[in-house]
Amino acid sequence: MKWYCHVDMDAFFASVELASKPYFAKFPFAVGGSEKSRTVVSAASYKAREYGIRAGMSMFEAFRKCPNLISVEPDMEKYASISKEIFSIVERIAGNVDIYSVDEGFFHADSMDDALMMAVEIKREIKNNIKITCSAGIAKNKLVAKMASGENKPDGLTLVEDAFSYIGEKRVEDVVGIGRQTTKHLNKLGIYSVKQIRDYPMDILRKHFNSYAFILREVSYGRDSVNMMWNLEDEIKSVGNTHTMEKDTMDRKTLLSLLSILSEHVSFRMKKHNVEGNTVTLTVRYSDFRTFTKQKKVQRHISSPDDIQLYSKIIFDSIEIAMPVRLLGISVSNVRSIGEQMKLDFYSQQKPPIAEAVDEIRRRYGEWAIMKARSLEIKDRNVKGRRMTV
Template sequence: MAAGIPTILHVDMDAFYASVELRDRPHLAGRPVCVGGEASRRGVISAASYEARRFGVHSAMSTARAQSLCPDLVLLPADFEKYTAVSRQIMGIFTSYTPLVEPLSLDEAFLDVAGCERLHGDAVTIGRAIKADILSETGMVASIGIAPTKFVAKLASDLEKPDGFVVITADRVREVLDPLPVSKIFGVGDRTAKRLAALGVERIEQLASRGRDEVLHEFGATGAWIHDLAHGIDPRRVTPGRQEKSHGMERTFPEDVSDRGELRKLLYEFCDSVAFTLRERGLRGRTVTIKARYWNFRTVTRSHTLSQPTSLGPRLFATARDLLERVPQGPLRLLGVQVGALEDVRAPRQAELFGEPLLAPEDERATKAQAGMDALRKKYGKAMVKPASAMRDDGVS
């Protein structure tokens, strides 16, 4: 297709988790439904139906707050295995039209359909076919944006939600962007938006009218990026097989926890679970980060980068345990661990100077032992195999 002709699709499922639950519980149609944790356990909302959103309820809101806004709220527990299965169906539909599919999460993806015209028609035809296929095969409703670039396509998918279908051609980009607030630009958070407002820039049109050098001088490299997006310029390509950058888990406690032994025990469980998932996905990571949130919502993080990437739980825990010692004492309402700088296990590893081995002998033994434990877990369940240290009352030392 010629330059500027829309070939990029952004497909976004509407209120995905809540919509899956409503599909499976048709008697709840028309009622305000949310997926999330219980208020008694300091839960948060993961997804809200559009009926719930009319009361001001939204994702990441505390469940207690959501229920105060909407006393008739129907709260359902999350079922991520089910959501993942539906997501696989949807991604399969995408790949039946083009190999250029870049998943962003379980419920959204970019597609590039350039070169698919002979098989499936132009982008608009493909977009409507995908929308119909998703509805017929999964019973779900998607919103689709079609544009010449990823930024504008993502913007388009959000303009007429739910059940939206918006096409923005190159000659309409300026018309669509100009009246929108600068906060719609990817990369403009609250802080940047306030700095722009102080300069008299509140709409995208006002940002686009500024000289590029002026915005670059004021905001550095970020300035060049947001100025380009204000003009609809986005050189990013749709990248299939987009690799996960980090993986982790965290827990909000029903009651604040101060006991360091209990916190270490929880950290061990987190690291063990995260490591198992990394191994299943063929990944290993180098950077370990822990997050601690106090009773007053003050949040601190501590990170450390390993000399070699790993997917061994004990190695991750050893680092996380040391990081916990750098966190000030106090009652915590949340604790979490994340492993970043992920890479494929098939990627070549840099040898150490003077020919030192990539794995220490104890790591080689641990890797072999871990493979045996993983085989048992896959056969009998994750809870079947646990180290004795994780079951001690005084926490993991």
């Protein structure tokens, strides 16, 4: 029987920076830019976490919670390089590696003892050579292994022999992949612990969660028979992106250019998740942080950048830009899987060959390998993704 080990770096970016600059160790420390920058915290050291600072929080908020916070700008090249070294250690010791993200990955072994010995060796090598710590979780499937690695952070090692008992005791929100919205939905049904999912009548669960009910039920038994870790994420209800301008602006050309970029980005991600939607929402945040949204319902389901741009521009043209804009966002909601009800959709159109070619170029060479000339207006094309759920 295969055993899986999830290896997860502890506060990866912050740990790498602290290894470079050990003199910051006694201070609360975060990676993410200065107080006045508009960035968010990418990683917070364990000392910073004592002040309530978490990844994803705005730097402004982080400095409000801890005025003595030391922050450094993220150096992604450096983290990618260190990540490569880490996973080469894992591969050398375990003979295999399945990289999940820049700071976490899995390996498998033929027995529990092998997995345990390899995990200890990997942890030691990472600590000695990379000068950072990691936590490892070992179980008979990836889902439980990933949950186990979070048990004793930092520098933890957790072995779960009995996944059934282990997961049964968990609250639903503690299960990897069960998000806030699903938790809320489960709580409304009176389900708070994973054990309760086992006992809940399946037909009622199906009524509320459709095919996702089967995944929830499997998880409740600590099983990963359909590789649920990759399927467990909440059902997508909308796909959206926002972008904060480097400088607030009222310039129509710049704002339209940004709409073009956002449309491309949202479309790319919708295609990645194989969904299309029929409601477009435009979000505008002014320089004084006042924010408003306006929606437009479309008669057919859309996912192409041209369609998303067309409808977001219709919304944009219907509003009066009253003051300099700080942030623009587009989201497409009421989504469904592409292919659903195709035969009944009289509005659906065949994708033109040029769109197929553009998609193929992006799949092969990356999202920004090809773009509309109007998108060139915006130099900083980093947009933030948002995936809203049930």
